[in-house]
Amino acid sequence: MDSFKSFLQQFPGYRPDHFEQLSPVLKIQSIRAGEYFLGQGKVCKQIAFIEEGLFRHFYLHDGKEVTTCFCREHTFLASYSSFLSQSPSDIAIQAIENSKLFLISFEAIQNLYKSDPFWQQLGRIASENEFLSSSNHQRFIHDLSATDRYLQFLASNKGLFNRIPLQYLASYLQISPETLSRIRKKIAQN
Amino acid sequence: MDSFKSFLQQFPGYRPDHFEQLSPVLKIQSIRAGEYFLGQGKVCKQIAFIEEGLFRHFYLHDGKEVTTCFCREHTFLASYSSFLSQSPSDIAIQAIENSKLFLISFEAIQNLYKSDPFWQQLGRIASENEFLSSSNHQRFIHDLSATDRYLQFLASNKGLFNRIPLQYLASYLQISPETLSRIRKKIAQN
DNA sequence: TCTAAAAATTGACTTGGGTCAAGTATCAGT
DNA sequence: ACTGATACTTGACCCAAGTCAATTTTTAGA
Incomplete structure (x- = not known):
């Protein structure tokens, strides 16, 4: 639980009793690589804090999986629009990896919202961050060539890169696996 | 002001006194087609409700203007990330057209937030909508061909289409003006 | 009602990145 | 350690959409 506690500490207005409010409603879940936290079409009834592990969001289009984001340890995990x-x-x-989660149900969140403005603030900040990262990804895809997207992802996600299968990365970068393979080859031979 | 009042009425929990809280801090601004509500790099210090008119968001990339959204009458207008x-x-x-706005300053919004949870709720809903429309646009661009993007925009924005210069529409659809022109020609000759 | 500038169109040509198909390498389960 | 399945790579080919350059059309001022 310590990782969750220190995560919360970074927000303005945090007090130790906030964690006391939270801990009774937390549930723990382990999940193995390849398993689903949420299926497409299901209602997202819990939001999770990732204690350890790695996840991806994806949807199906023309029978192909389109990966839209990666979620690493010490961040929240949810289908935001579905949860809301x-x-x-x-x-x-x-x-993507064997993972450990702390779960908070929709009902528990509503109660936290009522009990203390700290949680309202956390919710608002989370929603603003979702919006910002969505806009950023949009510009990232639009403004850069396939090669530049790969290079920039590498540069700003050094630690994440070797944990993500290339096919998922390709899809996230909106490049076909074949093209990503060629880009990597060209870069390797300088 | 009536358009603003009936806009607010559609939100759950609205009471007539909410408009009484709001009206003292509203300012009115008129703006002519082509003029700027906000320049790139400036801080967005006001959020506006569009009484009448039409606007676009854009940024510069490689010396070209990239239009990212259109904002019509009876919606809010702001650079959301900058304002927040x-x-x-x-x-x-x-x-894009001669327009009339009601302005609310950042400070006034903060005071409204403190004075009544109705405004908090409005802020949260606005931020959620921004996120949703950003994700939707992303998928719209990714999943559809240039021709389908044009056709779908036409179908779902009948009223807006003839108010938007084609060059801005092309950019919003992430199509070059030349290609949009060819798509339109092909569709016209069935 | 001119007229210069801006917007839109058209033609000729190019290209980044996709698809399809055939390998090769890697991994997980027995 | 084997083995079937999955992931990745490579080659050959293609095409949707972009660029560049030249008109034509529309628009907004004087």
Whole structure:
């Protein structure tokens, strides 16, 4: 639980009793690589804090999986739009590594919102971050060539790169696996 | 002001006194087609409700303007990320038509947030909508061909289409003006 | 009602990155 | 250690959409 506690400490207005409010409603879940945290079309009834592990969001288009984001340890995991509206999710969430989660149910979140503005603030910040990373990814895809997207991902995600299968990375970068393979070959031979 | 009032009425929990809280801090601005509501790099210090008119968001990339969204009457207008963090905006906002706005300053919003949870809720909903439309646009661009993007935009924005210069539409659809022109020609001759 | 500038169109040509198909390498389960 | 399945690579070919350059059309001021 310590990783979750120190995560919360970074937000302004955090007090130790906030964690006391939270811990009774937390549930623990382990999940193995390849298994699903959420299926496409299911309602996301819990939000998770990733204690350890790695996940991806994806959806199906023309029978192909399109990976839209990676979620690493010490961040939140949810189909945000599904969780907020408690409606079917347009994306699936799958574990890439064996992972450990702390779960908070939708109902528990609503109670936290009522009990203390700290949690409202956390929710608002989370939603703003979702918006920002979505806009950033959009510009990243639009403004850079396939090669530059790969190079920039490498540069800004050194630690993540070797944990992600290339096919998922290709899809995230909106490059076909074949093209990514060729890009990597060209870069390797300088 | 009536359009603003009936806009607010659609949100759950609205009471007439909410408009009484709001109206003292509203300012009115008129802006002519082509003029800027916000320059790229400026801090967005006001959020606006569009009484009438039409705007676009855009940024410069490789010397070219990339239009990222259109904002019509009876919706809010702001560089959302800049307004929230009061930091320089990564986009510019320009009027496409002569327009009339109601302005609310950043400070006034903070005071509304404190005075009544209705405004908090409105802020949260606005931020969620920004996130949703950003994700939707991303998928719209990724999943559809240039021709399908044009056709779908036409179908779901009948009223807007003839108010938007084709060059801005092309950029929004991530198509070059030349290609959009060819797509339109092909469709016209069935 | 001119007229210069901006917007839109058209033609000729190019290209980044996709698809399809056939390998080769890697991995997980027995 | 074997083995079937999955992941990755490579080659050959193709095409949707971009670029560049030249008109034509539309628009907004004087």
